[in-house]
Amino acid sequence: MSISMKGQPWLDAGATRAVMAALEAAGGAGCARFVGGCVRNSLLGQPVDDIDIATRLRPEETMAALKAAGLKAVPTGVEHGTVTGVSERRPYEITTLRRDVETDGRRAVVAFTEDWAEDAARRDFRLNALYADAEGTVFDPTGGGLDDAAAGRIVFVGEAETRIREDYLRILRFFRFYAWYGRGAPDADGLAACAALKAGMALLSAERVSKELLKLLAAPDPKPSVRAMSESGVLAQVLPQVQPLELFEAMWGLTEDPVLRLSALLPADAAAVVGIAGALRLSNGVRDRLAAVVAEGPVVTAAMPEAEARAAIYRLGRGVFEDRLTRAEAGGSGDGAALRRLAATWTPPRMPVGGRDLARLGLKPGPETGRILKTFENGWIANDFPTDGHEARLAALISSRE
Structure with a gap:
């Protein structure tokens, strides 16, 4: 019995149909299929954000097909087979079927293929290797993706160690997808492979690592995944100064913010936090926010x-x-x-006095002006921001220095 996604709003949208019609006009029926997250999330009843399409067409053929249909085509990664089609202002990432020729743990050299099974074999997890045609009929080339999605299992395509050695980021992706879609204990073979090969993550760019980490921490309940990362040694590989998990596990129920959740894994030391944020190549805004949480x-x-x-x-x-x-x-x-x-x-009030008020009381501008204003401000704050009596207080401060 075939599984169908028919009736999904994104699938039936005119913009989506226009893209698929353009590709099939060039390559024939069935030359393009939806793949990955849009298929997985539709089957699980979860929101679909990005729509990815796999096709037998080569990148130049994809570009020509889109343009012939009056759609915008952007060569976002043609060397890897990827073209972004834009229909009714919505982007569709369209990638030629591929197989890996060479991998080094960070990136792959690929060759194009027309074999759906070869394309599926190079993907990370079986539930991400699900395809669907223009009418919504689902295809499961690995034979385990549908069952995994239904059961909440994150299982590598083929041998876990092989998939990880192709790209060590897949270790973090294993825990990220487990955080978002997993149920029960993590897959034992996958977890063991992640633990055994965790040192390989040192080859990855900090930007890729931090992006995956923040996505993981944004999951509704990342606790089981983070706990598994900790027990396997993967978390310490990512965050060498990681703290015990008690604060993090208490934090998750108070906020969905991944930055705050990350802060609960870091030392309560602003200088150390700044160093960690720099090593992870986090944005300046995220770095400053993390540091401010624990600063003096x-x-x-x-x-x-x-x-x-x-x-x-x-x-x-x-x-x-x-x-x-x-x-x-x-x-x-x-x-x-x-x-x-x-x-x-509560809206914090503005400081009610300034240098002009001091000048009016006869104090000449100079270093003493700043000291008196700072003393006034500290007293004003300590007294819970009174709204009157300011001139008398200033006069008393001026007199006290004489």
Whole structure:
């Protein structure tokens, strides 16, 4: 009995049909099939974001077919067989069937083929090697993809060690797909191969590693996957200063943010965090955010009085305060819901005085101006941002220096 995805909105969309019609007009019926995530997620009832298509057409034939149909064709990776077709502003990644000729653990030299089984054999996991034709009929060349998808199993195509040696990033992908689609214990052969070959990840670019890691941490419940990574030694290979998992496991239920979840795996030391972020080639924004969570400054707890919380929000900014509050909650400081509402609704006031106010009171501009304003600000914050009495306070500060 054949399995069909018929009725999927993305499959029946006019933009999708236009792309498939263009390819089949050039290569005949069945020359192109949907592949990978769009097929897997449709079968699992999960959202489809990207639509990938595999085809017997060569890249230049794909380009010509799209243009002949009045569709945009972008040569995004023609040396590897990939063309991006654009239909009604939606991108479709279209790749010629391939087989690996040479691999070095990071990238592959490929040759084009017309054999669907050869194309499936070079893919990572059986549930990612599922294809579907233009009408939605599903094909399972490895013979295990459909069962794996239904059972929540992440199983390598062929021998796990062979697939990993082709590209060591597949170790992280094993744990990432297990986090998103796995149920029960991870596949024993795959897990053993990942543990045995984890040192090979040193060959990978930091950017590829961090991208996979953040995708993994964005899963609804990454705890079992991260635990398996830790027990296999893979996590320490990625994060040499990784911390015990208790804080991370408490954090996941408080936030879906992968950056905050990552922070719970890192040392509570801003300098160390900056070094780790640099090694992973994380963006400056992510690096700064991770460091700010554990940097010096106001200590945030879920039990702090509101006046102290307002002072912390003023000094840290709303985003850093909320990040520190989440980390504090994960560490067992209590329920921070009330302080989170405060952070969302309270607008920090502007400093009510400045240099002009000091000049009006007879103080000439100079280094002392800054010191007095800083002293005033500290007192204003400590008194929970009073709205009046500022001139008298300034006058008293000026008098105290004389």
